[in-house]
Amino acid sequence: MELKQIKNSTSSMILQFSIPSIIAMMLTSWITVADGFFMGNYVGKEAIAAVNLGLPIVYLYLGVGLMVSIGGVAIAGMALGAGDRETGNQVFRQTIALTLFLSAGISVLIGFGFGPMLRILHADERVIAYFQEYYRIMLLELPIMVVNSSLGMFIRGEGSPRYFMKVTILNVLLNILLDYLFAGCFHKGAAGIAAASLISAAVSLLFLLYYFWKKARIYRLGKFRFSGEVCVQALLNGSSEFIGEISTGITMFAYNFVIMRQIGVDGVTAFTIVGYTAYAFSMVIVGFGQGSSPLISFCYGAGEKMLASDIRKRTNRYVFGAGAAVFLLMALSADWYGGLFVQNEHVAGMVRSGILIFMVSFFFSGINAITSFYFTAVGKAAESAAISFSRGLVVLLACIFTLPALFGMTGVWLAAPVTEAVTLIITGGLLSRESLREA
Template identity: 65%
Template sequence: MNLENIQSNKMRTILQFSIPSIIAMILTSLITVTDGFFIGNFVGKEGLAAINLGLPIVYLFLAVGLMVSVGGVAIAGMALGSNDINKCNSVFNQTMCTTMVATILLSVIVWLSLDPMLHILNADSQVAMIFTDYYVIMLLELPIMVINASFGMFIRGEGKPQYFMKVNILNVLLNILLDYLFVRWFAWGVKGVAVASLLSALVTLLYILYFFINKSSVYKFGRFTFSGDVLCSTLLNGSSEFVGEMSMSISMFAYNYVILRNIGVDGVTAFTIVGYIAYIFSMVIIGFGQGASPLISFTYGAEEHFLAVNLRKITNFMVLTAGAMVLLLVLFGSRWYSSLFVKSAVVEQMVHSGVIIYAVSFLFSGINTISSFYFTSIGKAKESAIISSARGLVILLICIFTLPSLFGMTGVWLVSPITEFLTLILSLFLIGKESKYLSRRLTQS
């Protein structure tokens, strides 16, 4: 990275770092959508509902993985900005070892918790059987998925996001091919989808390991001395991402609990289908965040605070534009999309009416996400955690437990727009405080 280049080409540099990340994240989300397509068309709406019931598990893994890796990448990025290469490598190796141990232990804990989770949700026998078949295998895949994503952040952090993009293209193409083979031809159902994900993740891991062994110019595998201080700083700095993803896990569990009791399996299926668009858009926004974060960390670590602020503002403009474009696409394509996954008139009508309401949240969610990334990147975990917990837990849960009971399925769709709008007010307030703080520092200096 070069401060002069970043200063003179802000937007181009953000896009240079973000576009490969966005493509990688979209490709990752397409795996989920492809899985949903095969499950919906070859297993049925019960299959889609069962997979959605387990999404809290996926978010739990992401919570732990992002807390460690985002926190570690931010520390390593600031060390790189101050030209401390030894610390970069030490943080890299400790971060990856911590991620591996934490996710493996998490798999064991979740495996022991599958039956209690189904009991609380009171899922019917068919949905419960599909759920178990799928997630028993996925508990082998999810640690590898998180480890791959963590490695990818360090690949982007040393300025080579294109390599990780190519690896993700391979992952997606292989996953789609294996989905088609295992589900369409072998008729393995949800087990086939899970096995396809596992094999694709393993192949992806091999290509990533090849990069760090043979191609990496900054981060290298090697011995390191475990540092409790680095671990504490990593977990603290990544706490907002943990809060955000953990909140998603809790809120998704709450969503499923409320929808099952108020609407039933059809409601969960419709929410799952709408969730695919929300998931793709969130991956785009995270891609922008992951692309901008190393630039913000680097410039802030180099004492170029207002350059970091400008990078945030430009990224916010980009995500707002992206949100408006996706909303327009949803307005024109909702009818086609509603019939893509299942052949059920009831579910299709729910999706058609609901996706338009839900998509309004895209106008606000991008700015909230980038604001959270910004505070994490400059080492201000408290502000980032406040934003993440507001949009992912506090405000969201209040809306989940009130709006559906008042307005039925329409209330379900209203939850996200109202939550994101209220969080936007909070984000702007915290950004305003940070701007005043930087202005005072500039005046004093």
Template identity: 60%
Template sequence: MNLESIRNNTVQMILQFSIPSIIAMVLTSLITIVDGFFIGNYVGKEGLAAVNLGLPILYVYLGVGLMLSVGGIAIAGMALGAGDIKKSNNVFNQTVMSTIIVSVILSILVLAFFRPIMGALNMDVQVASCFEKYYCIMIMAYPIMIVNSTFGMFVRGEGKPQLFMLINILTVVSNIFLDYLFIRWFNFGIEGVATASFISLLIGLICMVVFFLKKSSVYKFRRFKFSKSVLRDTVLNGSSEFIGQMSMSISMFAYNWVIMRTVGVPGVAAFTIVGYVAYLFGMVIIGFGQGASPLISFSYGAEEIELSKTIRKLTNLFVFLSGAAVMIILSVVSDWFSNVFVSSESVAILIRSGLGIFMFSFLFSGINTITTFYFTSIGKAKESALISSSRGLVVLLICIFTLPSLFGMTGVWLVAPVTEAFTIIITFVLIRQNEKCPAE
């Protein structure tokens, strides 16, 4: 990574780092979407509902993984920008080991409390059966997923985002092939979908381990000295991402609780399918954030503060335009999309009505997300956490428990755009304060 190149070719560098990250994240999201296609068409709406009811478990894993990986790469990136390669490499090894240990402990805890979790979700017999079959396997797959995500952050930090993209292509192609094999030919049902995800993630893990063993130039597997201060700073820097994902876990549970009592299983199935669009767009935004983060932290570490701000502003412009483009596309394909995942007219009607409202959140969510990445990348965890907690918990939960009670299922679709619109006000206030007092 070269400071002069970033300064003279800022747009090109953002795109050079972001586009492979976006492709990688979109491909990662396609695993979930392809799984949804096979579940909806070969298992039914009960399978879709079961997967969605368990998403709070996934968000807990993502919260831990993003906290450690984003927090770790921020410290490593600033150290690399300051020329301290030894510290940067030490942070890499400590971050990877911390991710492995924490994710394994988390899986043990989830398995221990699996039955109480199922009881709290109050599922009917069919949904409960699908839930158990799917998540007993995915609990073993999720640690691999977040270790892969951590490796991916450091692959990009080393200046090789295209490599991570290629590994993700292999992972997605493997998942699609295995889904088709296990579901269409072997009739394994929802367990086949989970097994396909597990095997494809394992393939990606092997590829990245080989890279760091043989091909990496900066980050290498080495014995390292554990640093409490690095762990503390990693957790603090990544706290906004953790808060964001944990908030998603809590809010998803609240969403499902409200929808089950408002519409029932068809409503949860419709919300799951619309959620695929939000998930896909969210991966585009995270791709931009992960692409821009190493550039921001490197520039900030080299005391090029104005350059780091420029990177943030340009990235925000890109995500806003992306949100507008997605809205236009959804307006054109909404009828087709509503019938792709499940053959239920009641669910399709809910999807068509929901997309027209829900998609307005895309105009604001990108800017909110990129700004949290920016504050994390420059070591301002408090500001980042404030945005994440607002859009992922405080404002969101207020909207979840008020709007559906006032407007029914329409209120459910209104939650996301109203939350993001309120949060963007907070985002702009924090940006303005940072512009006035950048050194604080």
């Protein structure tokens, strides 16, 4: 990565770093969609609802993993931009070790919390059975997933995003094959689908470790000197991502709580199916964010603040265009989309009536998320956290508990676009304030 190259080919550098990341993240989302397809077609709609009830657990892992990893990648990237490769390598080693330690600890704690969570949601016996069957295995898979994601960020930061993309392709193909074998052929149900995820994640980890043992040019595995200062700085710098993911987990719990009480299992199933599209689009946003963040950190660390801001603006234009494209695509395919996952007309009807309302949020969410990534990449955690806190918790929770009470299931679909529109106003205010400071 060279500053002159970034200046001369800014757009192409953004795409060069982002497209492999987007492909990798999209493929990751296809694992979730494939799991939902096999759950709905080979296990039942209650199994889809059970998986959705446990998504707050997944977001807890993602929150901790992203907080440590993105914070660490930003520090390492700025160190590389300043010419200090040794510090960057030490930060890498500490980040991976801390990610592994924290995610394994979460698995131990969550193992004792299944019962209370399901009692609060008033889940029925079939949903509870599928939940326990699936997530007891996923407690082993999720720490591996988090470490894989962290290693992938550093591979991209080193300038080799295509390698991580290839590993992700392997992960997806293996997962889909094993889903088909375990659920479709051997009829192992929810446990088989969870086992497929665990095996594919473990195989991917081996290929990622091989990269750092044999191919890496900057970041190498090995001993490290633990730095409390770097640890605190990384956690603070990645705090907005933690807030974003934990907020998503909290709001997902709130969504499930409200829908279960007002609509029932069919409502949760419909919301989950629409959520697959939202999750896939969020992976496009994260791909652009992870692709542009190393460039932003490098330029900012080299004193090129205007160039870092230009990278943000160009990336925002890309995600807005992507949101418009996804909206158009789903508008054309909304009639058959719900039936792809369940053979239940009531659920499919809910999906058809709500998906376009929900996806209005795609026009705003990308800009909000990329701006949050930008503030994290330049070390401005407070501004990043303000955006994440608004779109992921405060405004969204207010919408979840008011709009469905007023408009039923339509209110559920309206919660996301209203939240993103309000957050966009906050995002604009933060960017205006930064422009005045830099002037």
